[in-house]
Amino acid sequence: MNSSVSWMGKGNGIWARRPWRRWVQFVGLFGLVFAIALGCAGNDQPAANAPAGGGDGRITIGTTLTARTLDPADAYETFPGILLHNLGDRLYTYEPGTTNLVPQLATELPTISDDSLTYTIPLRQDVTLHDGNPFNAEVMAFSIQRFMENGGRPAYLLSEKIANVEATGDYELTLTLSAPFAAFPALLSFSGVTPVSPESYEIGTGSFNPDSFVGTGPYKLAAFTSDSIKLDVNPDYWGDAPANSGIDIQIFTSPANLYNTFRTGGLDVAYQTLDPEQVAALEREESSGGWQVIEAGTNVINYMSLNQTIEPLDDVRVRQAIAAMVDRPLLNDRVFQGQAEPLYSLIPASFDVAEPVFQEAYGDGNFDQARDLLTEAGFSESNPLTVEIWYPSASTIRSIVANTLKESIEAGLPGLVTVDVQNTEGATLWENVGKGVYPIILSNWYPDYYDPDTFIQPFLGCENGSGSICQEGPSQANGSFYYSPEANELIAQQRAEQDPATRQGIIEDLQQMMVDDVPYVPLWQNKDYVFAQEAVNGVAVEPTQQFLLWQISRG
């Protein structure tokens, strides 16, 4: 019953008399054809170990960040913000390497009326849009109006503050605010407040151009796809020409691909986001690998929101005890391998006004103080405290942070505190935060503009509240439900105060309120890392977190 047959000729096997010979012939031929095909492919592809840059002066950048949209009226994420900052100009910007606000499309800082409501801004007259049309006050007014009216994600940044925008001359823009706002010039440096061509864009709710950009900046958008973005130099740019001939950005779906491509020389620059282990490896091999590591602090803060509507977090002593339990240096060592900075106020350390108030009041892993506070609040080994910490399931980092906190707290206060770590999918979590579903959430915050206000009002501000609970407003959206008429008053005062010293005093008072009432517990501040090949110059992360592509060049 030999079921072996021959159908390729005579013999006993399916492959004829010499089955292996036929098989080897087939595989060999297939391999040869494949090798020839691959050999022919080399003409368009640099060798993997060759320098990324060609001889044309263009710079290649790799990232895992994605750009959902390039419409300045709808872009509200980090990466589109960086792209818009390089594709467009703003009325005001920051001098590279500093936090000094300087005019860009404006010719000088605004003239402010006595009631602090009207800002008059003179504009440059030598600016041309990417489509060849001239830039003037009408274009700027159109762009700001569109930003506010089209209903994009960042629209409220301006629509809540500007009552009227008007071109009061060919090159004079007048903005009227609905309430005094001292940080307004800083807000005007937001990447989306950039002029766009009225011929390419329109005002109308939901009318957006997600994959094109026509503005005034040093680069023009040459290509925009889901996996690559190309910027060409704008030859008609009014300012200094970029130090490179263009930028090619590759978007990777995984940190591993970004890491490996950079290591093998396939990219000039790798920027966001690599895993801590990959960052550590690139730092370790900096001298032998032939690349540079550029490290910078960021203004991205990470914190815990404590929901005051849920018992026992309605008791300030419990909130204070939780603040005392947190061991930030431990988190930095265990979770981040030193690639973060402990955060002791919601205002990042890069601001002069920032005070390490939580460190002074509670320290780190201060379990004795936590025990005293909990005992005072009625908790004991026979009546232990159980707290739930929630985080978005996609965040590996926050998962490790939550579990490190659990281990640390339960080891420091055995039998007295139990930490229950929970997670849910991101969209579900953020939908429910404002409904008060979660007792504690791990969250982060990206500032909209470089001013302490963006770290205060969204956290302590509340429009409607009663008792100590916020019913509607920023603190409710942030999950703490903190309500304090005094805090609201101080927020309004610092927003209206034009004198920096007086304003700083008010902000210090607000930080003290944070540490007394503990609606949030600041945890850590990210560090930003950029990796560049040795021959690449001018790579830096600005103190304002901007990444200036036009400064990058090949040595």
Added chain:
Amino acid sequence: MSSRSAALRYYVFTRLLLAPLMVLTITTVVFLLLRATPGDPVDALLGARAPAAAKDALRVQLGLDQPLFIQYLNYLGDLLRFDLGSSLATQGQTVWQIIRAHFPATVELTVCGMIVATVVGVSVGALAASRPNSPLDAGGRLFGIITYAIPMYWFGMILQLIFAVQLRWFPIGTRYPLRGTPPAGLTGLYLLDSLLTLDFGAFFTTLYYLALPSLTLGILISGVFERMVRVNLKQTLAADYVEAARARGIPERRIVLVHALKNAMIPVITILGLTFAAMLGGAVLTEVTFSWPGLANRLYEAISQRDYPVVQGLMVFFAMIVAVISIAIDILNAYIDPRIRY
């Protein structure tokens, strides 16, 4: 003869009638599942920081304030006009534009993966079937088990580490060199477009970038074909009618090609088709591992963003593909096997 062809026509007609029903069922289930999933698309769009008034206005603008039944009817009405809607996340990009931008990459990867899977699977399967109960047969079995069990992302990363990072024979990911210009063309399929424009450099470059992801996908899927070919060919070659054909003196090649292989291929064709359809919609891991800008990757992103129209549109699109492929398979099988009739 005429009654057989009439039966086949009736079968084909019935299958074609059932296809829209299948798509409608999938569409309805996806619509309801999305609405039942926690997470508000408006929150995902505007973020928690946006004022309530802005959220309400957007809800009205997107029609999400309407009763569910009305939303469903509107959705079906749009579908009848082949309007799959626009992305909530990008606000300005239609679902068809998203399909146009991402689907060619998925098709190219899937087709190349299928070619690899078929060549490897059929070769190994036939080789194993030719030597029953031999080390070759055992090797074939082992190959099928191993390729079925290995996680895709792990295998992909290992191949990347060896061939792209250590040996540097292949690029690490992506579809085309960053500094190159992809072939321009109507289809978006770089291989086809480069051939149509006679740009052989671009053709081989595309092939070079496709090689590692295709091999990864193909090798892992080949186990399924290997098993099907090995088992079916063994059974078929041992069947009575094959022995009878041999006894009648019919040449071996004719027996295998005309009689045995046709019957042995029925389940293989079915698996081939269904695997192809599944890969078109489910190559997320491959696409993520190789930073491949395909549609599966985009679908995952849309689900995370609660981008209803994109998720619904892509699911309908995939449902139509699956429906078309399964009908094609059924018709092909019915043509091959007269026993398959209603």
